[in-house]
Amino acid sequence: xxxxxxxxxxxxxxxxxxxxxxxxxxxxxxxxxxxxxxxxxxxxxxxxxxxxxxxxxxxxxxxxxxxxxxxxxxxxx
Amino acid sequence: xxxxxxxxxxxxxxxxxxxxxxxxxxxxxxxxxxxxxxxxxxxxxxxxxxxxxxxxxxxxxxxxxxxxxxxxxxxxxxxxxxxxxxxxxxxxxxxxxxxxxxxxxxxxxxxxxxxxxxxxxxxxxxxxxxxxxxxxxxxxxxxxxxxxxxxxxxxxxxxxxxxxxxxxxxxxxxxxxxxxxxxxxxxxxxxxxxxxxxxxxxxxxxxxxxxxxxxxxxxxxxxxxxxxxxxxxxxxxxxxxxxxxxxxxxxxxxxxxxxxxxxxxxxxxxxxxxxxxxxxxxxxxxxxxxxxxxxxxxxxxxxxxxxxxxxxxxxxxxxxxxxxxxxxxxxxxxxxxxxxxxxxxxxxxxxxxxxxxxxxxxxxxxxxxxxxxxxxxxxxxxxxxxxxxxxxxxxxxxxxxxxxxxxxxxxxxxxxxxxxxxxxxxxxxxxxxxxxxxxxxxxxxxxxxxxxxxxxxxxxxxxxxxxxxxxxxxxxxxxxxxxxx
Numbered sequence: 001x002x003x004x005x006x007x008x009x010x011x012x013x014x015x016x017x018x019x020x021x022x023x024x025x026x027x028x029x030x031x032x033x034x035x036x037x038x039x040x041x042x043x044x045x046x047x048x049x050x051x052x053x054x055x056x057x058x059x060x061x062x063x064x065x066x067x068x069x070x071x072x073x074x075x076x077x
Numbered sequence: 078x079x080x081x082x083x084x085x086x087x088x089x090x091x092x093x094x095x096x097x098x099x100x101x102x103x104x105x106x107x108x109x110x111x112x113x114x115x116x117x118x119x120x121x122x123x124x125x126x127x128x129x130x131x132x133x134x135x136x137x138x139x140x141x142x143x144x145x146x147x148x149x150x151x152x153x154x155x156x157x158x159x160x161x162x163x164x165x166x167x168x169x170x171x172x173x174x175x176x177x178x179x180x181x182x183x184x185x186x187x188x189x190x191x192x193x194x195x196x197x198x199x200x201x202x203x204x205x206x207x208x209x210x211x212x213x214x215x216x217x218x219x220x221x222x223x224x225x226x227x228x229x230x231x232x233x234x235x236x237x238x239x240x241x242x243x244x245x246x247x248x249x250x251x252x253x254x255x256x257x258x259x260x261x262x263x264x265x266x267x268x269x270x271x272x273x274x275x276x277x278x279x280x281x282x283x284x285x286x287x288x289x290x291x292x293x294x295x296x297x298x299x300x301x302x303x304x305x306x307x308x309x310x311x312x313x314x315x316x317x318x319x320x321x322x323x324x325x326x327x328x329x330x331x332x333x334x335x336x337x338x339x340x341x342x343x344x345x346x347x348x349x350x351x352x353x354x355x356x357x358x359x360x361x362x363x364x365x366x367x368x369x370x371x372x373x374x375x376x377x378x379x380x381x382x383x384x385x386x387x388x389x390x391x392x393x394x395x396x397x398x399x400x401x402x403x404x405x406x407x408x409x410x411x412x413x414x415x416x417x418x419x420x421x422x423x424x425x426x427x428x429x430x431x432x433x434x435x436x437x438x439x440x441x442x443x444x445x446x447x448x449x450x451x452x453x454x455x456x457x458x459x460x461x462x463x464x465x466x467x468x469x470x471x472x473x474x475x476x477x478x479x480x481x482x483x484x485x486x487x488x489x490x491x492x493x494x495x496x497x498x499x500x501x502x503x504x505x506x507x508x509x510x511x512x513x514x515x516x517x518x519x520x521x522x523x524x525x526x527x528x529x530x531x532x533x534x535x536x537x538x539x540x541x542x543x544x545x546x547x548x549x550x551x552x553x554x555x556x557x558x559x560x561x562x
Contacts (some may be wrong), residue, residue: 001173001491001554012165019158020322024315027151027306029297035290037304038295043157044363047356050161054168054353061349 004057005064011057015050019043080396084229087400088407092246095265095408099250099258099415100428129338129351133160133358134270135413136221139406140383141469142362146369148382150300150308153366156470158322160354163329170354171330172345173491179340180556186336186483187428193490194498195553197432202502203483204428206509207333208454210479211421214332215458216465217472218410219244220416221383223462225410228387229403237463243407244414248455250423250450251415259415260341264413269405271361277390277402278364281371284393289367296370303373303503320530321474328481328529332418336487383469424452475516478529482508485533485540496554500544508536 019042022039043046147151174189181192186207191200218238221415226239250258282292296303307313330336342348365386372385376392381387387406391399426447431438438446485504489496512532515521523527 001176004169004493009169010385012169015165016162016326020162020319020326023158023306023318027315027318032290032293034291037293039151039154039304040157040293040363040366043154044360047157047161047359050165050356051353054165054356057079057168058349058353061205062346065346 004007008057008060011053014053019046081231084400085395088403091404092407095262099262102258128371135220136410139409141370142365143386144382145470147364147373147385149310150303151306152313155321157362159325160359162326164355167330171339171348175339175345177554186333201429203451204424208421210476211417212458213472215417216462217469218414219462220421222410225406247411247414251418266408273402273405274361274364278367292430316525320527324481324530325477327484328477331480331483334416401469421454422447425450478512481533485537497544497547497550498542499547503543504536504540507539508532
């Protein structure tokens with residue numbers, strides 16, 4: 001099977017870095033944002049930022065699909 | 078009408094409507110095996126969305142998340158961390174899984190292993206391990222149903238009889254409607270759950286504290302360390318968070334039912350678009366955590382955190398509203414249960430019974446056997462639910478530690494030409510064994526790391542080393558499809 005495009009993979013790394021590996025940077029109460037502890041605010045923000053990153057990744061993959069396949073409605077091999 | 082009768086009537090009314098929708102949607106299509114398991118492979122973005130949402134919004138979302146916020150605090154944040162990442166991972170792996178599935182007419186996760194590695198024994202092992210992991214997940218749903226009826230009846234109906242009658246209904250429902258019926262009941266369930274979550278997540282902090290911000294201020298003042306990891310636990314710190322989030326994110330689509338759901342899609346692009354928008358669906362998770370924290374302040378000292386949401390709703394609102402929330406919760410347990418049972422039954426009938434013992438069984442025969450297996454799997458989960466006392470989140474983590482072990486075989490199988498059958502056999506067996514040993518000997522977390530994550534790393538290493546030491550094999554996904562599926 002075809003591997004994902006490098007650019008698409010890089011966009012996917014951003015949310016991983018933001019919500020998983022960086023936990024010790026944001027797992028704290030202060031500063032409170034909109035009344036929420038920083039950790040809650042941070043993770044809620046990523047519920048919206050992750051789709052944005054993945055939309056960028058989708059554009060890259062879709063462009064590659066269009067290039068690989070002359071008929072847009074064709075189902076591939 | 079007494080308060081408990083009112084609440085129970087409401088719950089059974091909602092469950093009744095849901096079941097009727099399932100039967101209606103299910104019986105409109107002729108039930109071949111292909112239709113029963115993968116809906117004839119014709120689901121577009123909306124039905125796929127519903128089916129997958131049906132699989133993430135489970136009792137775990139509803140009762141487990143608030144339960145952990147109540148009893149553990151900070152570590153419950155892992156739930157908000159992993160869900161978006163699980164869909165992110167699906168963006169990369171589900172489209173090729175779908176493509177291979179369509180080409181080789183796969184219906185189950187074990188089919189993927191059979192075709193890719195050319196071994197029905199490996200496929201049967203994957204099927205067997207998948208069914209084993211499904212049991213605790215099913216048990217989680219059952220326990221949730223039991224809790225709902227127990228709280229709504231004000232303790233008049235015990236948990237065991239409640240679980241018994243609920244599961245008779247679920248088994249009957251799966252038996253007749255198949256995957257298409259399940260997807261349509263998800264509509265009702267998700268609308269109700271979304272409404273319920275938005276309402277209680279905002280209203281409860283507001284009623285008791287005048288808002289979400291003041292609620293947090295009160296929690297911070299009363300329990301200064303509750304909201305920061307490790308919260309109310311001793312050993313669920315940052316390394317546990319990272320390893321758990323990572324393992325559950327890669328493990329999510331390794332659940333046989335989630336993996337199998339990708340085959341219902343119309344195209345790989347459908348799955349990719351779905352992966353982009355799905356994280357928005359997790360917006361109910363923080364609300365559930367707010368409810369758990371409110372409950373911590375309003376009624377401390379509950380013996381079981383999983384009871385916190387419903388007990389708080391019962392204490393705050395009138396019984397009919399408890400019934401609406403309970404009904405939403407009941408459907409939230411039934412829909413995923415139905416999907417789990419359906420998957421386990423198909424794996425058992427097709428990949429274990431037919432492939433190993435009765436190769437000339439017809440698709441019709443498999444469909445019949447699968448339906449009979451529905452009862453066996455349900456009974457197994459029921460028995461273990463009655464005899465277990467693990468919290469809902471802990472049950473889920475046990476299942477995840479198991480299914481995450483499929484990841485190396487799937488991802489290397491898709492993208493590497495060098496991975497071999499003995500490599501995957503060895504990695505899977507070692508990973509599973511390590512996970513089981515650590516879990517059963519109460520060593521989870523192991524030195525601050527999630528035990529399933531540790532098993533996953535060992536699995537990856539063993540798969541890689543053994544693959545390099547064994548002769549290369551053909552990349553079977555590119556070969557022309559075999560005559561029979």
